[in-house]
Amino acid sequence: MARHLVIGSGASGVHYALTVLERGEEVTLLDVGYERPTASLPDATYAQLKEQLEDPLTAILGERSEYVVYPGPVSKPYGFPPSKGYVFRQPTAWSLTSRGFDPLVSFAQGGLAEAWTGGSYELDERDLAAFPFSLGDLQPHYATVTRRIGIAAERDDLERFSPMTAEYDTPLPLDAHSGQLLTAYARKRQRVNALGVYLGRSRVAVLTHAKGERGACTQLGRCLMGCPRESLYAPSYTLRELHLFPTFTYVPGVFVERILLDDNGSATGALARELAAGVERKFVADRVVLAAGALATSRIYLSTLQHETGAAPELPGLMDNRHVMMPFVTPSRVGGDVEIASYQFHHLALGMRGASPGDDVHGQITALKGAQVHPIVSTLPFDFRTSLAVFGRVRAALGIANFWLADTRRAANIAHLHVTNDGRHQLILSYGDDASDLGRTHEAITAIRKSLRIIGAVVPKSQTSVLPRGSSVHYAGTLPMTNEDRPHTCRTDASVRGFERLFIADGAAFSSLPAKNITFTLMANAVRIAHASK
Amino acid sequence: MPNEREVREARTFASYLGSPSFPSEISDRYRQAIADWRSGPPDRFDAWLVRFAATSPAFTALADSYARVARPYGDLRRRLTLMLALLETHGATHGVYDRARPSSAAAAWLALAGAGTMWALRSVLAALICAPAHLLLGAKSSRQSA
Numbered sequence: 001m002a003r004h005l006v007i008g009s010g011a012s013g014v015h016y017a018l019t020v021l022e023r024g025e026e027v028t029l030l031d032v033g034y035e036r037p038t039a040s041l042p043d044a045t046y047a048q049l050k051e052q053l054e055d056p057l058t059a060i061l062g063e064r065s066e067y068v069v070y071p072g073p074v075s076k077p078y079g080f081p082p083s084k085g086y087v088f089r090q091p092t093a094w095s096l097t098s099r100g101f102d103p104l105v106s107f108a109q110g111g112l113a114e115a116w117t118g119g120s121y122e123l124d125e126r127d128l129a130a131f132p133f134s135l136g137d138l139q140p141h142y143a144t145v146t147r148r149i150g151i152a153a154e155r156d157d158l159e160r161f162s163p164m165t166a167e168y169d170t171p172l173p174l175d176a177h178s179g180q181l182l183t184a185y186a187r188k189r190q191r192v193n194a195l196g197v198y199l200g201r202s203r204v205a206v207l208t209h210a211k212g213e214r215g216a217c218t219q220l221g222r223c224l225m226g227c228p229r230e231s232l233y234a235p236s237y238t239l240r241e242l243h244l245f246p247t248f249t250y251v252p253g254v255f256v257e258r259i260l261l262d263d264n265g266s267a268t269g270a271l272a273r274e275l276a277a278g279v280e281r282k283f284v285a286d287r288v289v290l291a292a293g294a295l296a297t298s299r300i301y302l303s304t305l306q307h308e309t310g311a312a313p314e315l316p317g318l319m320d321n322r323h324v325m326m327p328f329v330t331p332s333r334v335g336g337d338v339e340i341a342s343y344q345f346h347h348l349a350l351g352m353r354g355a356s357p358g359d360d361v362h363g364q365i366t367a368l369k370g371a372q373v374h375p376i377v378s379t380l381p382f383d384f385r386t387s388l389a390v391f392g393r394v395r396a397a398l399g400i401a402n403f404w405l406a407d408t409r410r411a412a413n414i415a416h417l418h419v420t421n422d423g424r425h426q427l428i429l430s431y432g433d434d435a436s437d438l439g440r441t442h443e444a445i446t447a448i449r450k451s452l453r454i455i456g457a458v459v460p461k462s463q464t465s466v467l468p469r470g471s472s473v474h475y476a477g478t479l480p481m482t483n484e485d486r487p488h489t490c491r492t493d494a495s496v497r498g499f500e501r502l503f504i505a506d507g508a509a510f511s512s513l514p515a516k517n518i519t520f521t522l523m524a525n526a527v528r529i530a531h532a533s534k
Numbered sequence: 535m536p537n538e539r540e541v542r543e544a545r546t547f548a549s550y551l552g553s554p555s556f557p558s559e560i561s562d563r564y565r566q567a568i569a570d571w572r573s574g575p576p577d578r579f580d581a582w583l584v585r586f587a588a589t590s591p592a593f594t595a596l597a598d599s600y601a602r603v604a605r606p607y608g609d610l611r612r613r614l615t616l617m618l619a620l621l622e623t624h625g626a627t628h629g630v631y632d633r634a635r636p637s638s639a640a641a642a643w644l645a646l647a648g649a650g651t652m653w654a655l656r657s658v659l660a661a662l663i664c665a666p667a668h669l670l671l672g673a674k675s676s677r678q679s680a
Contacts, residue, residue, distance in 0.1 A: 050624070066570075070615050334642070334643060335641065336636060378614075382653050383602050383657075385550060386656075390646060390649055393634075393637070396636070398677075
């Protein structure tokens with residue numbers, strides 16, 4: 001029976017682990033593992049929560065109101081509440097410096113996908129052009145993941161960008177604003193499509209029917225706080241499922257320093273440090289699987305090389321999606337009503353085909369419903385009193401389109417290691433100032449703005465922002481899968497060249513970064529790798 | 535009596551933001567958060583703007599109109615953002631903010647036009663009052679720091 005040592009409990013790690021546990025093998029999962037707090041009043045709507053909690057100010061704004069979103073040069077339409085603090089908490093052992101790149105990392109149980117918005121889209125052949133395996137190798141695993149997590153979806157125009165081979169659940173009921181936009185699109189499809197833009201329903205990892213311990217979405221309006229009914233999928237639910245297997249061992253509270261290698265360069269385990277006691281612990285296994293997220297995985301890999309050779313190389317090719325945020329107003333909805341208690345995130349999605357796969361665009365459209373008022377009102381161009389009056393009248397008409405561009409590996413985007421005076425291994429990310437995709441970004445902005453206009457929404461030009469690098473939260477490509485026999489790359493089965501029995505199951509091994517949200521594909525790819533490890 | 539002054543200021547700002555009541559927890563949280571920000575002597579004009587705004591809700595409206603243009607990320611705008619966050623979160627006051635104001639489209643557009651006109655008039659008045667103070671205190675600050 002093979003013993004697998006999995007590092008990290010994010011989307012990739014838990015689905016790799018579940019797949020090998022299901023065939024009776026042994027898994028030890030090492031994790032920093034900050035825990036999700038228990039949700040209060042799980043059946044209360046967001047408004048009821050404010051009325052029924054003993055101390056809503058602490059629950060929603062933090063003990064010292066530190067979660068208030070203040071106005072600043074970069075406007076943020078929302079902030080994460082304290083209940084999501086565990087997702088972004090960092091151990092002191094972790095050290096990161098970045099230039100031209102502003103990444104988020106997570107050491108939570110479940111990783112960054114504990115704070116995702118559930119967008120789940122199968123990739124197509126075009127998205128996988130740079131990968132050393134075919135769509136047929138991946139598709140069966142989309143079906144497995146869909147069965148495990150539950151995804152609500154509908155067949156529509158977006159199928160031309162994202163196939164629907166898995167078994168999907170019925171979609172969520174549309175909110176009125178999204179419904180109006182979709183109806184307008186159905187009437188004016190040809191004009192929108194002529195701009196290269198296609199619209200459809202978001203495919204989201206939200207249950208519309210109960211599944212095990214998880215309840216169906218009842219529209220509480222608490223999505224951003226963390227769904228108390230667990231309708232919106234998070235990898236920590238799969239982690240909980242792993243505990244049901246007698247061959248599973250979970251070791252939280254440890255920070256992995258490096259991989260242990262034998263004299264032949266084969267991975268034999270990992271060296272980790274207990275966060276509480278500070279002592280080192282060794283874990284041995286037949287296979288070591290890095291699934292800590294692209295950035296943390298890169299650090300562990302570089303630290304291993306630093307220890308073995310005395311010098312760590314630079315890893316080129318770090319990728320992230322260019323992210324554009326485009327608020328809009330639908331004038332015909334001014335004066336309309338809003339259902340505050342409703343599913344908060346996106347109901348609509350959009351796709352655009354570029355000249356090459358690296359030029360593709362994927363987006364999600366969210367109509368404003370229940371939301372914190374102060375981050376929005378403080379950015380309106382009036383005094384607060386006028387802004388509140390205006391906001392009350394136009395709330396039903398507001399929405400936001402977020403869209404992302406695909407990315408390809410570029411030599412100027414580098415991850416490397418710096419050993420500090422106190423011996424700590426600091427990850428340094430240098431993002432080259434490559435503006436070659438800005439032309440395509442502005443083409444996409446123009447096409448999407450015109451498309452929204454055609455279906456009745458107006459985009460104030462000054463409000464559209466191209467966000468800083470790293471804000472897409474999708475990072476990939478430092479140790480890519482390729483058929484070329486080069487150092488610091490992975491084979492098709494995600495085994496790392498030069499190190500036997502070492503595998504990379506997360507985005508670090510991605511050969512390119514599609515525009516579509518990659519979390520669903522991270523899970524499916526981890527299942528594929530687990531099957532290949534038989 | 536800095537506490538009393540801050541409580542009065544908080545009450546004035548809550549009233550300006552349309553709150554139907556003023557629970558004591560909001561006042562406590564407001565003072566605590568402001569104490570956490572303080573790292574040095576405040577900018578003279580910012581400090582004047584806050585004092586002027588705290589006089590009454592009508593003065594808050596004038597100071598806020600000016601601050602939105604001249605000090606969009608300054609102390610007054612931060613204090614008002616904090617107060618709004620507290621009001622929209624507290625169980626006794628959130629109802630005013632957690633809703634749309636549905637009406638016929640015509641009534642909504644009329645209300646927007648009215649709000650816009652009032653804002654424009656208020657902005658002119660605010661500039662007449664606040665701009666001289668801004669010039670004077672801004673110049674004093676520059677001389678002191680030179």
